[in-house]
Structures are given as structure tokens and as C-alpha cells.
Amino acid sequence: MKNKNIYDVIIIGGSYSGLSAALALGRALKNVLVLDAGFPCNRQTPHSHNFLTNDGKTPAEIAATAKQQVMAYPTVAFFNDVVTEAxxxxxxxxxxxxxxxxxxxxxxxxxxxxxxxxxxxxGFAQCWGISVLHCPYCHGYEVKGMPTAIFNNGDTGFEIARLIRNWTDDLTIVTNRDASFSEEQWHFIRTQNIEVRTEVITNIEHNNGYISGVTFNNNTTLAVKAAYTRVPFVQNSALAKKLGCEITPEGYIKTNAMLQTTIDGIYACGDSISPMRAVAHAVFTGTMAGISSSKELIFENY
Incomplete structure (x- = not known):
């Protein structure tokens, strides 16, 4: 395939998992094109943690170093634009x-x-990824012991509160409506001295994304320094589904152990396949997708 627009593998997405896939493929002597629009989901997060050798660095710094290293392989190319069709x-x-x-x-x-x-x-969007957080393993150490809110109700709110109790004993569950906990859950909440607020949130007070308080519809304010929540999500791109890739009931692209989707020749990696939203996991799955796709190419050639 001599045409300059023809590659062994096209990777859609150039953040940690995409770069890791490109690295594995470049080292396997495959011609690779990485397509990226330049809007990673963690672009607002000030620091990344739990990634060995890079703990505490900014996401942008890690990505820039990774891209520089990947670009050292002459068979890997990059193009910045939005993919509209596959x-x-x-x-x-x-x-x-x-x-x-x-x-x-x-x-x-x-x-x-x-x-x-x-x-x-x-105020919620401005704080997301900075002080309104999704993962204590990524960010919990930095806000340990601080007054912390949980923005979920029912089983989800209880599960998060029970987990975050490891990092702080100053914890308030904000249900944003009538609380819906079981008797057993209420027993735990009371014995752990966890406050429950059922008023409706009207505003997240913050300073450049760092939360200072939660204002309710009765004009009272809960002073906090951090909050955790789970929010709904969708796939950032609908193209995998349009190509026929199966989507799990939870909303992730279905893959096997080798990161192959349900459509031959298509692989997936990173946050699109798993709720484990961590840099280390993205790097691992990207590497696996790169190795798996290169192995398939090699076996098709020889």
C-alpha cells in the first residue's frame, strides 16, 4: 500500500490510550495514523496521580512527553481534526x-x-475534575481530612460515601431530593456521623474551580473543600456503534481480552471500554490494543 493516505492502523483518539497503542504499533514497524481533535476529557484536571513515574504531573505534561516519545518512531503520523465518518x-x-x-x-x-x-x-462544570471529583484513588489523597460532600442519592450515594469515609470523617451526603436509603444504610450513615442534606442544590460556590460551598434552595450553604459524584455519560464518538460494534448495557464498547470489539478489525481501549478511569489503565489497554492489532496484521502477512 504505497498511497500516502493508506495506513496499517488508524487510531481515533490521541490521548493516553491512543498514544500507547501508537507506541506499540510503531515499535512493531506498522504504519500508523493517530487522529485527534485535541479535547481530552481530563483537560481541566490540575494533576494526575497513581501513574508510576509520573505521579503528580499535569495531564498535559504527561501527554506531551508521551507524544514526543511516540513521534520518534518514523512509521507513526499525527493529524489533528475531528473524525466525521468511518x-x-x-x-x-x-x-x-x-x-x-x-x-x-x-x-x-x-x-x-x-x-x-x-x-x-x-459552578458544577467549572469544578469538575478539579474539586468535584469522580475517583478517590486519583484525587483523594490531596483532599484527605477535608469537609467533603457526596452528590448522589440511594445505593450510589451510599456506596460512594462508604468508600470516601476512608479519606475523611467530615462527610455530608447531598441527595438533592428526599433521601432514599435502606434501613441498613441509614444505620451505617448514623453510626459514622455522616450528615444528610435533602435540599435542592442551587449553586456551587468556588474559586477558579476549587469548591468552597454548596448553596441550597433554602438559602443555606454547606461549607466543603471537595465533593465526589458519579454522573451519566455517553460515548464521546458514536462511530463505533455505527460500525456495528456492540455496546454493553452500561454504555461501554464491548471488547474481549485482546481488546477486539465485536467487529473484525476494530479494537478499542481507554475510558470507552471500562469504568476504570485512570491513566495507568488507559496506557495498559492502549498497549494491549496496539499489540493485538499488530499481531493480527503480522499473521495476515506471514
Whole structure:
């Protein structure tokens, strides 16, 4: 395949999992194109943690170093644009970009991540990933012992509160409506001295994304320094589903142990396949997708 627009593998998404896949493929001497729109989901997060050798660095710093290292491999190319269409062809895949460019590949890797659906509460979006958090293993150490809120109700709110109790004993569950806990859950909440607030949130007070308080519809304010919550999400790209890839009931792209989707020649990695939203997991799954796709290419050639 001599055409400059034809590659062994096209990777859609150039954050941690996509870069890791590109690294594995570049080292396997495969011609790779990484397509990325430049809007990673953690672009607002000030620091990344639990990734050995890079603990505490900014997400942008880790990504920049990774891209620099991947670019050292001459068979890996990058193109910044939004992918608008991906189609199955006789020989592989046809990928179209918003700028009109068209590329072809034998294999396709989705490293597109997910998109969080944030509530419209004033201040929430500005705090998301900075002080309104999704993962204590990523961010809990930095806010340990601080007054902390949980923005969920029922089983989800209880599960998060029980987990976060490990990092702080100053904990308030904010249900945003009538609380819906079982008797057993209420017993735990009371014995752990966890406060429950059922008023409706009207505003998240903050300073450049760092939360200071939660204002309710009765004009009272709960002073906190951190909050945890789970929010709904959708796949950041609908292209995998359009190509026929099966989506799990939870909303993730279904893959096997080798990161193959349910459509031949298509692989997926990173946040789009698992609720484990961590840099280390993205790197691992990206590496696996790169190795698996390169192995398939090698066995097709020899």
C-alpha cells in the first residue's frame, strides 16, 4: 500500500490510550495514523496521580512527553481534526475528517473516551475534575481530612460515601431530593456521623474551580473543600456503534481480552471500554490494543 493516505492502523483518539497503542504499533514497524481533535476529557484536571513515574504531573505534561516519545518512531503520523465518518470497506476502513481529508487503513482502534453529562447547576462544570471529583484513588489523597460532600442519592450515594469515609470523617451526603436509603444504610450513615442534606442544590460556590460551598434552595450553604459524584455519560464518538460494534448495557464498547470489539478489525481501549478511569489503565489497554492489532496484521502477512 504505497498511497500516502493508506495506513496499517488508524487510531481515533490521541490521548493516553491512543498514544500507547501508537507506541506499540510503531515499535512493531506498522504504519500508523493517530487522529485527534485535541479535547481530552481530563483537560481541566490540575494533576494526575497513581501513574508510576509520573505521579503528580499535569495531564498535559504527561501527554506531551508521551507524544514526543511516540513521534520518534518514523512509521507513526499525527493529524489533528475531528473524525466525521468511518466506514467498513473491502480491504479495511475508510475514515473521513471534518476538513475533507480521507484516510484508509486495514485496522481501526477507537481510543475516543467518553463524555460526561454534567448537571446544569451553576459552578458544577467549572469544578469538575478539579474539586468535584469522580475517583478517590486519583484525587483523594490531596483532599484527605477535608469537609467533603457526596452528590448522589440511594445505593450510589451510599456506596460512594462508604468508600470516601476512608479519606475523611467530615462527610455530608447531598441527595438533592428526599433521601432514599435502606434501613441498613441509614444505620451505617448514623453510626459514622455522616450528615444528610435533602435540599435542592442551587449553586456551587468556588474559586477558579476549587469548591468552597454548596448553596441550597433554602438559602443555606454547606461549607466543603471537595465533593465526589458519579454522573451519566455517553460515548464521546458514536462511530463505533455505527460500525456495528456492540455496546454493553452500561454504555461501554464491548471488547474481549485482546481488546477486539465485536467487529473484525476494530479494537478499542481507554475510558470507552471500562469504568476504570485512570491513566495507568488507559496506557495498559492502549498497549494491549496496539499489540493485538499488530499481531493480527503480522499473521495476515506471514
Amino acid at each position: 466506514l467498513k470497506t473491502k480491504d479495511g476502513f475508510r475514515v473521513s475528517l471534518s476538513g475533507g481529508e480521507v484516510f484508509y487503513s486495514r485496522k481501526l482502534i477507537f481510543a475516543t473516551g467518553i463524555k460526561d453529562i454534567l448537571p446544569g447547576t451553576p
